[in-house]
Each structure stands twice: as C-alpha cells, then as structure tokens.
Amino acid sequence: MSTALIERWRAHLAHDRRRSVHTVRAYMATAERLLAFLEQHRGEQVDAATLGRLEQADLRAFLTSRRMDGIGNLTAARELSAVRGFLKFAGGQDARVPQLKGPRVKRGLPRPISPDEAMALAGDIAETAREGWIGARDWAVLLLLYGAGLRIGEAVGLTGDVLPLADTLRVTGKRNKTRIVPLLPQVRAAIETYLAACPYPPERDAPLFRGARGGPLSPALIRRAVQGARGRLGLSDRTTPHALRHSFATHLLGRGADLRSLQELLGHASLSSTQIYTQVDAAHLLDIYRSAHPRA
Structure with missing residues (x-):
C-alpha cells in the first residue's frame, strides 16, 4: 500500500480542503480500504499510475466487497464519493475517474420540534x-x-x-x-x-x-x-x-x-x-x- 500517497491525501484534505477531523479520518479509511482491496484484487502493488488505469469493473468489485461487509445504501454512496475524490487527487489534473452510478439514497426530512x-x-x-x-x-x-x-x-x-x-x-x-x-x-x-x-x-x-x-x-x-x-x-x-x-x-x-x-x-x-x-x-x-x- 502506498503510505506516501495516503499521507499526501490526508494533508490535502486537512490543509488544502480544510475538512473536519472526522471527515479526514473517514476519507483516509476509505482510501486505505480501496488500496488494500485493489492489491488483493489485482495482485500487484498499487500506486498513482495503477489508480489511473482503473475501470468501472474495479470500482464495482470494490463496492461489492463493501456490501459484503454489511454496509447500506447511504454508506455505500458516501464511500463512492470518497473514492472519486481520492482518485481525482491521485491522478492530478489529468485524472480519469471511472463513471459509476451510486446507489439510490432516500433523503430523510429533518424532524423539527415545537x-x-x-x-x-x-x-x-x-x-x-x-x-x-x-x-x-x-x-x-x-x-x-x-x-x-x-x-x-x-x-x-x-x-x-x-x-x-x-x-x-x-x-x-x-x-x-x-x-x-x-x-x-x-x-x-x-x-x-x-x-x-x-x-x-x-x-x-x-x-x-x-x-x-x-x-x-x-x-x-x-x-x-x-x-x-x-x-x-x-x-x-x-x-x-x-x-x-x-x-x-x-x-x-x-x-x-x-x-x-x-x-x-x-x-x-x-x-x-x-x-x-x-x-x-x-x-x-x-x-x-x-x-x-x-x-x-
């Protein structure tokens, strides 16, 4: 797993994007899960160049593995969003992110009190x-x-x-x-x-x-x-x-x-x-x- 890439992603989220500590932690965890999955799925060391060659099938396989972990639609949608952000960051200006439609999430209404x-x-x-x-x-x-x-x-x-x-x-x-x-x-x-x-x-x-x-x-x-x-x-x-x-x-x-x-x-x-x-x-x-x- 490319720990240097993960660390650059963390710094980008925290300092460039000014994300909260909770968001940084969640997005890093997603990136780490993605890299670990791809190394096992593709049988090779994963770096930025590898991420630039990913196809829809790779992302679909990753989400399927996460589904097998028991996550629901909302978590899957958030996971996919975090993956897209990570791939854009890893690929730079010329990043090519496979298009994959996320799960449909029914948005609940806020519930006010009197x-x-x-x-x-x-x-x-x-x-x-x-x-x-x-x-x-x-x-x-x-x-x-x-x-x-x-x-x-x-x-x-x-x-x-x-x-x-x-x-x-x-x-x-x-x-x-x-x-x-x-x-x-x-x-x-x-x-x-x-x-x-x-x-x-x-x-x-x-x-x-x-x-x-x-x-x-x-x-x-x-x-x-x-x-x-x-x-x-x-x-x-x-x-x-x-x-x-x-x-x-x-x-x-x-x-x-x-x-x-x-x-x-x-x-x-x-x-x-x-x-x-x-x-x-x-x-x-x-x-x-x-x-x-x-x-x-």
Missing part, C-alpha cells in the same frame, strides 16, 4: 444542572441552537472575541466559513446571564462556554443532557440538539422567510441543502390538516 418542546427541553436541562452557572450555560447554548440556528459545534466553538455582544454574532461554520446571524434579545440575555455566573472570566482567545473544570465545553455533554431531559419530559428520540436547529429553520420558513435568507442564516454552501425545509414545512402543514380537518 417551540413549546424546545423551551421545555432547555428549561428542564437548566433546572436539573448540578450548579447554577452550568444550568445557565446549557440554557444559553440551547437557545443559540434554537434562536440563532447554530450547529452545536459552532455554539461551543465560540470564543471570548465575540464580546461584547451586539445585535448580531459572527459565527465560524463548516470549512471555516463565517457568517453573521441575528442575536435575539432573549438569546443575548441568556449568554450574559451565563457569563455573569461563570466562575471562569471570559478571555478573548478562550472558549466562551466552559466545562465544569474550566476547559472547553464538549458537545457530548450537551447531547447527554438533552438525552436525559427528553426522557424526563417524555419527548421522542428525534429530540436532539440538531433538531433545535431544524426547528429554527422550519419555523422561520413557516413565518415567511425566503430560502436565500435562510441559506445565509444556516450557513449552507448550496441552496439545495436549504430547499429541503420547504418539504418539512409542507409536511408540518399536512400533519395539522390531517389532525384538525373533520374530513381528513
């Missing part, structure tokens, strides 16, 4: 926290997800340089892209209440939201808190931190927000990622119709 559920969830987590300042912290983080549409990683990634708070907030999202989101008075007040109670003074280059010992707040802690609260409140398994972001988008769209504005607020790279919320809103209206109309 405003009452969102507030009940955040309130329960704040009230059951072991310390008052931790409850204020979790309340502020969850309001950022629901009230500003942040991803959980974006919320816990905020640093002290966002202070003093204003009517808007600069957020760094995926691929280090920044965007400006409005900061509702309630959300700003929640953050300020947390800062006043937090035993660790804010520092410009330090995390805004701290863990119990003063380190960066882990998204896993928020996810576990949400899991516990939804059990206590009897909410469904779809009640997750990311569902708050979905709810933000769905409720804005339902109140007349246009797709382009919503795209900017959510930090989506393409409009197609945002358009799925039109289906969510239609599905929500249909649910209301079916439950309320006497003839439904």
